[in-house]
Amino acid sequence: MQRTDFGTMACSIARTLDVMGEPWSPLILRDVWVGMNRFEQLQADLGISRKVLTERLNHLVDHGVLERRPYDRRPRYEYHLTEKGTDLIDVLMVMVRWGDTWLAGEAGPPVLYRHHACGEISSVDLRCTGCGEPMHADDVDVEAGPGAAA
Amino acid sequence: MQRTDFGTMACSIARTLDVMGEPWSPLILRDVWVGMNRFEQLQADLGISRKVLTERLNHLVDHGVLERRPYDRRPRYEYHLTEKGTDLIDVLMVMVRWGDTWLAGEAGPPVLYRHHACGEISSVDLRCTGCGEPMHADDVDVEAGPGAAA
DNA sequence: CATTCAAAGTTCCCTGAGGGAACCCCGAGT
DNA sequence: ACTCGGGGTTCCCTCAGGGAACTTTGAATG
Numbered sequence: 001m002q003r004t005d006f007g008t009m010a011c012s013i014a015r016t017l018d019v020m021g022e023p024w025s026p027l028i029l030r031d032v033w034v035g036m037n038r039f040e041q042l043q044a045d046l047g048i049s050r051k052v053l054t055e056r057l058n059h060l061v062d063h064g065v066l067e068r069r070p071y072d073r074r075p076r077y078e079y080h081l082t083e084k085g086t087d088l089i090d091v092l093m094v095m096v097r098w099g100d101t102w103l104a105g106e107a108g109p110p111v112l113y114r115h116h117a118c119g120e121i122s123s124v125d126l127r128c129t130g131c132g133e134p135m136h137a138d139d140v141d142v143e144a145g146p147g148a149a150a
Numbered sequence: 151m152q153r154t155d156f157g158t159m160a161c162s163i164a165r166t167l168d169v170m171g172e173p174w175s176p177l178i179l180r181d182v183w184v185g186m187n188r189f190e191q192l193q194a195d196l197g198i199s200r201k202v203l204t205e206r207l208n209h210l211v212d213h214g215v216l217e218r219r220p221y222d223r224r225p226r227y228e229y230h231l232t233e234k235g236t237d238l239i240d241v242l243m244v245m246v247r248w249g250d251t252w253l254a255g256e257a258g259p260p261v262l263y264r265h266h267a268c269g270e271i272s273s274v275d276l277r278c279t280g281c282g283e284p285m286h287a288d289d290v291d292v293e294a295g296p297g298a299a300a
Numbered sequence: 301c302a303t304t305c306a307a308a309g310t311t312c313c314c315t316g317a318g319g320g321a322a323c324c325c326c327g328a329g330t
Numbered sequence: 331a332c333t334c335g336g337g338g339t340t341c342c343c344t345c346a347g348g349g350a351a352c353t354t355t356g357a358a359t360g
Contacts, residue, residue, distance in 0.1 A: 004197065004348085006177075010260040012249025013180050013242050019253070023318080026171070027156075030163050034292050039337050047154065049319050054338060074327045076336060081287070084252050089287035090276055092163050094244045099162025102234050103169070107297035110160040113290040118281035121293075126240055127277045131268035137231070137239035140263040142184055143271075147257035154319085173347080189308050199348050204309060224356045226307055303359080310353070317346080324339070330332090 010149035016091070019063045024048050025056050026092060029081070032066060033089050037078040060085070090124075097123045160299035166241070169213045174198050175206050176242060179231070182216060183239050187228040210235070240274075247273045 007018035020026055024046065031042055043053050057079060060066040065085035071078050081089070093113075100109040100123065115122045128135040157168035170176055174196065181192055193203050207229060210216040215235035218227050231239070243263075250259040250273065265272045278285040 004173075011177070011180070012246045012254065012259060012261070013176055015253045016245040016249040017176060021171075021173070021176070023154075023171070026163055026167060027161070030161070033287060040335090043337095049321095050338070051320090051340085052318060055317095072327090072336090074336080075325085075338095076327095086287045087251070088248055091241060091244045091248060093276060093285070093287070093290075094241045095166040096162045098238055098241060099166040101237070103165045104162065104297050109162060109295040110297040110299065111162070112293045112295040113285075114293055115278045115280065115283070115285055116289050116291070117283040117285075118278060120278075120280045122278045122280040122285070124276045124285050125279045126243060126274045128265045128268060128270075128272045129275045130265065130270045130272040133265070133267040135243070135263075135265055135267075135272070135274050137183060137236045137243070139266050140243075141266070143262045143264055145259040145262040147254050147260040149260065190306085193308095199350095200309070201311085201349090202347060205346095222307090222356090224307075225309090225354080226356095301360100305358080306355100308354085310351100312351080313349095315346105315348085317344105319344085320342095322339100322341080325337090326335105329334085 010147060016088075019065060020060070020088060020091070022056060022059070024052060025060065026095070028053070028056055028060065029065070029085065029088065030092055032079050032081055032085075033092070037080060039077070039079075042079075093124050094126070160297060166238075169215060170210070170238060170241070172206065172209070174202060175210065176245070178203070178206055178210065179215070179235065179238065180242055182229050182231055182235075183242070187230060189227070189229075192229075243274050244276070 006014040006021065009015065020029060027046055028042060031045055036042055036045055039053065043050055057066065061068050064082055065088055066079045067082050069078050069080060070076065112121045113123065114120065126135050127133065156164040156171065159165065170179060177196055178192060181195055186192055186195055189203065193200055207216065211218050214232055215238055216229045217232050218229055220226065221228050262271045263273065264270065276285050277283065
């Protein structure tokens, strides 16, 4: 994404951005998530330059978010989410909710999510891992943690 | 963020990225969230170029995520989250959880969040708005919505 | 009144990243 | 032997980010 190196900052947001914050990376993850696993598919769907797509895929593989799997005797590869990558989709799901809420307008959400557990069309909400109550920006106080900068 | 215009894509992720996906924008939102509201504070804390900081702040204000408030008779301004912007912090909170889980390493999380409702140090989890059960990447099926591309 | 000061930008140049198109490599099929 | 198609690589060009210097505004100070 950046000249400035976000990966070394003492901030989990900056570090996460270092992995998936470059332009196109979130959209690549979205496509892989919904089953577009091959270079040509991704390139055609996104309209991204082949050079940049190569760079992004390598970056995501290097960071353990995607894995590269051969699918043919010829040198052909598919990209799949690792566990680390699947976990990262949480960020995208929250972006979807925000975009649906604030940007979709009259037309409504472009895509819907049906939850396996209840079978309904739904969206995500943020809850406290401990008590299960809603947990949003105004529901927390920020404190220094063990990995804080010296 | 990009040459390519993400804002017109029929995808809430792309549209959200159009608002806050440019380099530095999430970190600016983080700083404003935790109370760094002024230009000089942001510039000093982030080490961002003044030119880019100006561009990002204008972009975020234009999209209704931040608002610009005078705080002096002189031309001095503070930036504050709007309701739309506060809601966007959800995305950052999920980034924090992912970074804490996968990138923090031995040192542990750099920052901790204490939840007002229960008083405990905690983190966020994604739940279905409807049934309250966990809702992650593998728990949903994707379907076309009303705002899908023609 | 003239000078200083600090916040909040603006302007300039330089470098490097993204876009686009052309090219390359490799194994399979015919 | 020749073609085909997926998965890249290479090249050039433009534009965005980094960095530093400069400007503007009104208040405070001597």
